[in-house]
Amino acid sequence: MIFETLSNVLASNALITAFVFVGLLVWVSYWFSETLTRGRVHGSAIAIAIGLVLAYVGGKYTGGKNGLADFAMLSGVGVMGGAMFRDFAIVATAFGVHLDELKKAGVVGAASIVIGVVLSFAVGAIVAVAFGYTDAVSISTIGAGAATYIVGPVTGTALGAGSDVIALSVAAGLTKSVLVMVGTPLVAKRIGLDNPYSAMIYGGLMGTTSGVAAGLAATDPRLVPYGAMTATFYTGVGCLLAPSLLFLAVRSLS
Amino acid sequence: MVIYGVALLSFCMLVGVFAGDLLGQLLGVQANVGGVGIAMLLLIYLTSLQDSRLHLGSPTRSGIHFWSAMYIPIVVAMAAKQNVIAALSSGWMAIIAGVAAVVASFALIPVLARFRPGDRHDL
Numbered sequence: 001m002i003f004e005t006l007s008n009v010l011a012s013n014a015l016i017t018a019f020v021f022v023g024l025l026v027w028v029s030y031w032f033s034e035t036l037t038r039g040r041v042h043g044s045a046i047a048i049a050i051g052l053v054l055a056y057v058g059g060k061y062t063g064g065k066n067g068l069a070d071f072a073m074l075s076g077v078g079v080m081g082g083a084m085f086r087d088f089a090i091v092a093t094a095f096g097v098h099l100d101e102l103k104k105a106g107v108v109g110a111a112s113i114v115i116g117v118v119l120s121f122a123v124g125a126i127v128a129v130a131f132g133y134t135d136a137v138s139i140s141t142i143g144a145g146a147a148t149y150i151v152g153p154v155t156g157t158a159l160g161a162g163s164d165v166i167a168l169s170v171a172a173g174l175t176k177s178v179l180v181m182v183g184t185p186l187v188a189k190r191i192g193l194d195n196p197y198s199a200m201i202y203g204g205l206m207g208t209t210s211g212v213a214a215g216l217a218a219t220d221p222r223l224v225p226y227g228a229m230t231a232t233f234y235t236g237v238g239c240l241l242a243p244s245l246l247f248l249a250v251r252s253l254s
Numbered sequence: 255m256v257i258y259g260v261a262l263l264s265f266c267m268l269v270g271v272f273a274g275d276l277l278g279q280l281l282g283v284q285a286n287v288g289g290v291g292i293a294m295l296l297l298i299y300l301t302s303l304q305d306s307r308l309h310l311g312s313p314t315r316s317g318i319h320f321w322s323a324m325y326i327p328i329v330v331a332m333a334a335k336q337n338v339i340a341a342l343s344s345g346w347m348a349i350i351a352g353v354a355a356v357v358a359s360f361a362l363i364p365v366l367a368r369f370r371p372g373d374r375h376d377l
Binding site: 018058066067069077078080089090102124169175187193210213217224230235 | 271301315318332345349350352361363
């Protein structure tokens with residue numbers, strides 16, 4: 001009876017439950033960071049990695065699409081980590097941003113968005129060709145998925161690709177976003193990701209808002225607004241270029 | 255009042271997302287184009303006006319700072335709700351395409367960062 005009452009309370013106050021749950025998760029992660037790695041691995045990087053592992057466990061256990069949030073008691077994690085609160089918090093990080101830094105990266109930052117979309121599309125398309133795809137529609141859809149998991153299905157739907165190819169494009173985009181989350185803190189030093197300027201280029205090249213958001217949080221939270229600023233334009237530019245110019249380019253080559 | 259800060263932040267986000275949606279429709283794309291970025295620019299603009307027209311008191315600022323500080327926990331929650339299974343279980347092609355795109359993009363960052371105008375300003 002006690003357990004039933006408790007689970008009812010947790011489920012019907014889902015968002016509040018999520019605050020407690022995430023708070024504990026972050027606390028454990030910072031403890032790990034300090035005691036096991038002596039602060040060498042950022043606490044938030046560990047928290048994000050544990051979050052991804054738990055998402056895997058949740059998906060395996062419930063068979064759903066929303067990781068841990070598919071457990072009724074933890075459905076609040078889905079609200080807290082959903083697009084609404086994510087975008088709200090990203091906008092809030094802009095408070096205190098230096099306008100000069102933004103202006104300095106202006107042209108290169110904008111160019112990095114277009115270069116990023118074309119680069120990811122091209123790489124994805126080459127992989128599709130290497131795996132035996134020959135029709136321009138499938139190649140373009142998979143290339144678009146390598147941009148972000150939103151550009152993929154938008155492009156696939158616009159071009160009339162099959163649902164299996166669209167699913168693959170989403171998977172390519174998801175792989176990208178997960179890898180950006182985990183990989184960014186590991187390579188940050190080597191690629192010079194330590195100032196607002198390179199953070200804006202990074203956001204423009206990577207483009208996956210969730211990947212960039214988590215990757216920078218785990219590297220240096222002060223860089224978040226700069227990376228997010230360019231990343232937020234990426235999906236729109238991708239949806240613009242992939243089904244049009246880039247598709248035409250693929251069709252003329254194949 | 256704290257709510258002034260939260261309301262200002264919310265207002266910026268709504269205006270930005272609305273503008274991003276309109277921009278998407280104008281371009282004929284089924285996506286929001288830069289909504290969050292526009293919202294960020296609007297917030298930076300409005301809060302930099304504080305000395306003259308719009309005065310932000312300390313409680314007002316704390317309403318914005320709170321949500322800025324909630325950023326990492328929200329990202330942790332976001333990680334915990336990702337469809338990791340779908341990313342890992344749909345075969346090698348999707349994984350290789352995603353990994354290759356990330357590696358190529360990472361490699362290009364130092365190349366583009368070389369076109370840096372002006373001096374180095376570390377945070």
